[in-house]
Amino acid sequence: MKPFRVVVAGCGGMARVWVEYALGRPDVEIVGLVDIVAANAQAMAERYGLAVPVYTDLAEAIAATGANLVFDVTIPSSHREVVTTALGMGCHVFGEKPMATTWEDAKAIMETVAKSGRTYAVMQNRRYNKQIRALRRLVADGTIGQVGFVNADFFLGPHFGGFRDQMESPLIVDMAIHTFDQARFITGANPVSVYCHEFNPPGSWYQGNAAAVCIFELSDGSVFCYRGSWCAEGAPTSWEASWRVIGSRGTAIWDGRTPPFAEVVADGAEPKFFRDVMRVDVPLAWPGQEGHAGCLDEMFSALAAGRRPETDAHDNIHTVAMVYAALESARTGRKVEIRV
Incomplete structure (x- = not known):
C-alpha cells in the first residue's frame, strides 16, 4: 500500500493541477473523488482514467476509502467544513488558499488543527x-x-x-x-x-x-x-x-x-x-520545482519527515x-x- 492515500475534495478547474501532480508521484494513490455535484467527480475520474469511487460527502469518502490525506480544492467558503471534517477523522490536509473566508473560521480551523495533531498545509505557490x-x-x-x-x-x-x-x-x-x-x-x-x-x-x-x-x-x-x-x-x-x-x-x-x-x-x-x-x-x-509543484513537493517532504511544512497552518495564519x-x-x- 502506498503511504499517501488521497481523497480529492472539489473537482473543479484547479483540482486538475493537484490531481496531475499526484499522478506523477509513486508514493501517492488517489482513492476517492468528492464533489457536491457527483457528475463533476465522475468527469474528473473519466478524464484521468481513475478507477475510484466518487462521493458527494467527504466523511463518507474518508470512511469508505481509508484515506489518510485530503486535498481540499473546494471553493473558499467550504474550507472550514472540509478541513475540520478531514482533520477530525484523522487525515492530514493539503488545501488551496485562503485558509478560510472569515477570521472566525480561520481560528476554528486552528483549534481543530491543535486538537487533531495532524498537518494542515496551505497552498502558497x-x-x-x-x-x-x-x-x-x-x-x-x-x-x-x-x-x-x-x-x-x-x-x-x-x-x-x-x-x-x-x-x-x-x-x-x-x-x-x-x-x-x-x-x-x-x-x-x-x-x-x-x-x-x-x-x-x-x-x-x-x-x-x-x-x-x-x-x-x-x-x-x-x-x-x-x-x-x-x-x-x-x-x-x-x-x-x-x-x-x-x-x-x-x-x-x-x-x-x-x-x-x-x-x-x-x-x-x-x-x-x-x-x-x-x-x-x-x-x-x-x-x-516552481509553482504548485514546488509547494506540494515541500508539503509531502515535510509530512514524510514528520516536520511542519513551510506553508503549514501555523505559519499561514499570519498571512490570513x-x-x-x-x-x-x-x-x-x-x-x-x-x-x-
Whole structure:
C-alpha cells in the first residue's frame, strides 16, 4: 500500500493541477473523488482514467476509502467544513488558499488543527519561484542592509466570471493574500498592524471592492506598502507583483518577471548629494520545482519527515491575519493591530 492515500475534495478547474501532480508521484494513490455535484467527480475520474469511487460527502469518502490525506480544492467558503471534517477523522490536509473566508473560521480551523495533531498545509505557490527565492536570499544576506520599506504593486485586469465577480473583497481575499504572503516570505517578518483603504474603481466589473492600498507595520520594524487593483486594464504588472525593497545600504528590485537585482552604496563611496552605487546581481540558485509543484513537493517532504511544512497552518495564519485585519481596517477606517 502506498503511504499517501488521497481523497480529492472539489473537482473543479484547479483540482486538475493537484490531481496531475499526484499522478506523477509513486508514493501517492488517489482513492476517492468528492464533489457536491457527483457528475463533476465522475468527469474528473473519466478524464484521468481513475478507477475510484466518487462521493458527494467527504466523511463518507474518508470512511469508505481509508484515506489518510485530503486535498481540499473546494471553493473558499467550504474550507472550514472540509478541513475540520478531514482533520477530525484523522487525515492530514493539503488545501488551496485562503485558509478560510472569515477570521472566525480561520481560528476554528486552528483549534481543530491543535486538537487533531495532524498537518494542515496551505497552498502558497508564489513562494516557489526561483526569482523570489533569490530576492529572499539577497535580503536575508544583508546585501541592502537593514530593511525599512517594502513596496509591492499589483495591477491586472482579469475577467474571471464566476464566484470572484460576486465576492465582497475579491482582490484582498482571493489575490492580495498571495502578495501579503510573499512580503512575509521576503522579509522573514510577521505583521503587527495595518491601515487599509479598499474601494471599487470606475469601470470595475466586480460587485465587491477590487482595489486597495494597505500599509502594514512588520515585526522587524519595517513598513510594507501594498497597492493593487484587479480591474486595471493596460500596462499590467506580473502576477508576482512588482517589488521595491529598500534597506539601509541600498535597494532591491524585482519586477516579478526577470531576475531581481540590487543597487547598493559603493564601498568607499564619498559623501555627496547622491552617493555612488553599484549593481548586485543574484544567481537563480534554487533547485526546486516552481509553482504548485514546488509547494506540494515541500508539503509531502515535510509530512514524510514528520516536520511542519513551510506553508503549514501555523505559519499561514499570519498571512490570513493580514487579510482579515486589512478588511477590518477598511470597514472601520482605522489602523488595526494584528494579533495571532
